[in-house]
Amino acid sequence: MAWETVIGLEVHVELATKSKIFCSCTTEFGGEPNTHVCPVCSGLPGVLPTLNESVVEFAVKTGLATNCEITRFNKFDRKNYFYPDLPKAYQVSQLYLPICRNGHVDIEVNGTKKSIGIHEIHMEEDAGKLVHDPWEDSTLVDYNRCGVPLLEIVSEPDFRNADEVIAYLEKLRETLIYLGVSDCKMQEGSMRADVNLSVRPVGQTEFGTRTEMKNINSFKAISRAIVYEAKRQIEQIEMGKKVLQETRRWDENKDATYAMRSKENAQDYRYFPEPDLLPIEISEEWIERAKAEMPETAAQKRERYVKELGLTEYDARVLTAERALALLFESASDICKEPKEVCNLITGELMRLISESGTSADRIDIDPEKMARIITLTVKGRINRNAEKEVFEALFRENIEPEQYIKEKGLMMLEDDDLVNDTVDRVLSENPKSVEDFKNGKEKAFGFLVGQTMRALKGKANPQTVNKILREKLGSM
Amino acid sequence: MTIDNKLIEYLEELSRLRLTEEEKEKAKADLSSIINYVDKLNELDTENTEAMSHPFDYTNNFRKDEAGSSFDRELILMNAPQKKNGCFRVPKTVE
Numbered sequence: 001m002a003w004e005t006v007i008g009l010e011v012h013v014e015l016a017t018k019s020k021i022f023c024s025c026t027t028e029f030g031g032e033p034n035t036h037v038c039p040v041c042s043g044l045p046g047v048l049p050t051l052n053e054s055v056v057e058f059a060v061k062t063g064l065a066t067n068c069e070i071t072r073f074n075k076f077d078r079k080n081y082f083y084p085d086l087p088k089a090y091q092v093s094q095l096y097l098p099i100c101r102n103g104h105v106d107i108e109v110n111g112t113k114k115s116i117g118i119h120e121i122h123m124e125e126d127a128g129k130l131v132h133d134p135w136e137d138s139t140l141v142d143y144n145r146c147g148v149p150l151l152e153i154v155s156e157p158d159f160r161n162a163d164e165v166i167a168y169l170e171k172l173r174e175t176l177i178y179l180g181v182s183d184c185k186m187q188e189g190s191m192r193a194d195v196n197l198s199v200r201p202v203g204q205t206e207f208g209t210r211t212e213m214k215n216i217n218s219f220k221a222i223s224r225a226i227v228y229e230a231k232r233q234i235e236q237i238e239m240g241k242k243v244l245q246e247t248r249r250w251d252e253n254k255d256a257t258y259a260m261r262s263k264e265n266a267q268d269y270r271y272f273p274e275p276d277l278l279p280i281e282i283s284e285e286w287i288e289r290a291k292a293e294m295p296e297t298a299a300q301k302r303e304r305y306v307k308e309l310g311l312t313e314y315d316a317r318v319l320t321a322e323r324a325l326a327l328l329f330e331s332a333s334d335i336c337k338e339p340k341e342v343c344n345l346i347t348g349e350l351m352r353l354i355s356e357s358g359t360s361a362d363r364i365d366i367d368p369e370k371m372a373r374i375i376t377l378t379v380k381g382r383i384n385r386n387a388e389k390e391v392f393e394a395l396f397r398e399n400i401e402p403e404q405y406i407k408e409k410g411l412m413m414l415e416d417d418d419l420v421n422d423t424v425d426r427v428l429s430e431n432p433k434s435v436e437d438f439k440n441g442k443e444k445a446f447g448f449l450v451g452q453t454m455r456a457l458k459g460k461a462n463p464q465t466v467n468k469i470l471r472e473k474l475g476s477m
Numbered sequence: 478m479t480i481d482n483k484l485i486e487y488l489e490e491l492s493r494l495r496l497t498e499e500e501k502e503k504a505k506a507d508l509s510s511i512i513n514y515v516d517k518l519n520e521l522d523t524e525n526t527e528a529m530s531h532p533f534d535y536t537n538n539f540r541k542d543e544a545g546s547s548f549d550r551e552l553i554l555m556n557a558p559q560k561k562n563g564c565f566r567v568p569k570t571v572e
Contacts, residue, residue: 017542024545033563038548053539075530082493084567130570133561140564143553268491273530281536 001238002202005230006210007165007195008157011172012150013182014126014190015058021125021149022049022092022277029188033142041147043087048276055149056099056280058181059123060290062151063100065175065297066118071099072282076123076274084141085127093152095271098122099282105155105175107167116168117156126150145189151181157196157207162226166219169193174298177323183362186217193222198243199233208233209243213257216250225250229257301326309339318347322361325350331368332375341375349389353396370395374402381462387411414461417469420453423461424469427452428477438474446470478516480508 017027023040040047056074063070075097078090103118128146130139153172159165173184173191184191198210213229216222228250233243248257296304298320305316320326329346333339354361374395378388383406390411394400406412414420427449428435437445453466485501485508488494496504550563559566 019542019544024540024543025547026544028544032550034550034553034565035563036547037550037553042553050538050540052542054542056539082491084565084570131564132569133566136561136566137569138559138561139567139570140561141567142564270491275531278531278533278538279536 003199003230003234004202004204005160005197005199005226006157006207007159007161007197007226008210009153009155009159009165009168010194010196011153011155011169012126012192012194013153013176013184015055015149015151016180016182017052017054017058017149019052020147021052021055021123022147025147027148029190031144033140034144036144037146041087042143043089049092051277051280052149055123056282057290058149058179059099059121059151060282060287061179061294062153062176062181063103063121064287064290064294065179066100066103066105066121066153066172068100068103068118068121070282070287071097071101073097074099074280074282076277077271078274079124080270083127084139085130085146087128087143087146091125091127092274092277093124094122096273099280105168105171107164107171109163109167114158114164116158116164119154119156121151121153124150124152157198162223165195165226166223169219169222178295178298178301180295186219189217192217195222195226195229197226197229197233199230199237208237209245211243211245211257212247213250214247221250221252224255225257228255232257298323298326305339309333311339311343315343315347318351319343324362324364328364328366328368328371332371335369335372336375336379338375338379341379342371345371345375345388345392349392350396353393357397364396365399366396367399370399370402377402377406381464382413383411384413384459386459410460412460414457417465420457420461420465420469423456424453424466424473427456428473435474435477439477446474449474478512480505480512 014027019025020027020036020041023038025036025038025041028036040049060070074094076092077095079093079095080090082089098120100118100121103121104115105118106113106115108114126145126148128141128143130141133140155168159168169191176182176184176191182190186192192215195213195216196210197213198208200206200208211229211233213225216225229248236243244259247260249260250257301320302313302316305311305319306313311319318325319329325346328350329339329342332342336342350364350366354364371392374383374388374391377383378385383391387406390409391400391402391405394405395402431449431452434445434448438449449470450463450466453470454461454463457466482501482505485496485504488504489496554560554563554565557565
């Protein structure tokens, strides 16, 4: 029998706000356990939450970018559950009136376009981190992450295979990063996906029983988990067994999913309206303002780079693969007006430096103004290509002042034509054989004489000037 | 709605509380009277009444996204019955 896999995704993204959703503790990743915690996010009695305005703004922008309707009258609800990752014993979330609904994200897989429905997007708070302590067989709780704002983006069950899921996640990630609403780092948990999967015979309209796989932390693992779980469910049914509705955990090392111990009554969240937070009204004016502030998407940037700046499709793709690179490219190009030069320096030198130093593109800190100055000096022939690379590397590593560095290291090209003249004279008198060869039509000899002159000038002369003077002198000999 | 032993046990489970037989009986009586009291509301016709979640006619109470300082960890952990390595220590819950 032919089977069809049906998949829906719940993607959680941590928002790139400076402070938590209901208090002013920092959202910074890392930090010593329980040092980004206050009475509000640790759930002490008597405290009141106050909503971070940026969370609503980011949610509205995300909704607009995913073609959603924005809910004008919003409320928060309490999702009650007893687990130590939430010190209040409830999570503030949105059940009845999520902020965005009925959207879609368009993807392309192997040349085929498809629209994936967005059921809803709601705002909520992240939970703390639980770490198993093997020494005492107990659990240690760190609330630094507790109260970090999250958006949960719930898709319709529109995916039929892992490739579609990955294409959607990549598109979503790119969209959110370019919107500036999240950094979407799966390895740091700022983007997490829960996969709901069921199978049914091809042609059947009703859905099969689904299982849920939670918090798989890489695109590769998601892809493998989908392939495994679909196969497992088909095998169960073909053996005459039933698929149980349950939460399963993906085991990276064993390349398999296994059922998690089902918590009794786990599904009874007893939602009710959150009385500590007032409703949110989103006006037409607010939505219009958000629309006006929507930044260019990666796809729009790629098109502009190719059409207006004359870059290749490939270069445009490399530059937009990381938002930080695209922004650096744009700022530096705006200043020096040499987009191709900026592009070459980024796709060549900068990519090499990033990979060699083991950092990532979003962690680099290069002053675009200084970078533009280095390029201008190169284009004007004031420094050569090797010097350009050397100065740029110094800028990358130590944020040097380009002009000062060039002066200290003696990288500036000679502008003293007299010195070039004298050197050419000396080279010609020291190499009579080559002069003779050149006269007899050997063009190779000319190259040799240029090389000798450049070497005598330690490579600091402008090759065009050397060429010109040599030709003149040889011509009059 | 009747408050029977089964419901009391379910509530014990959800709230992670263990009641003695005596407490169970008392809880049954208390909850029954609360439910009966609230049931009175069902006598009203609320067909065209919007459910109210807040008594105040006020919306959009925001704070600006500015990070401030958190509390000292010693203060945050002060009331924790057990702690270790700067963390709250609780019975094993990680699966």
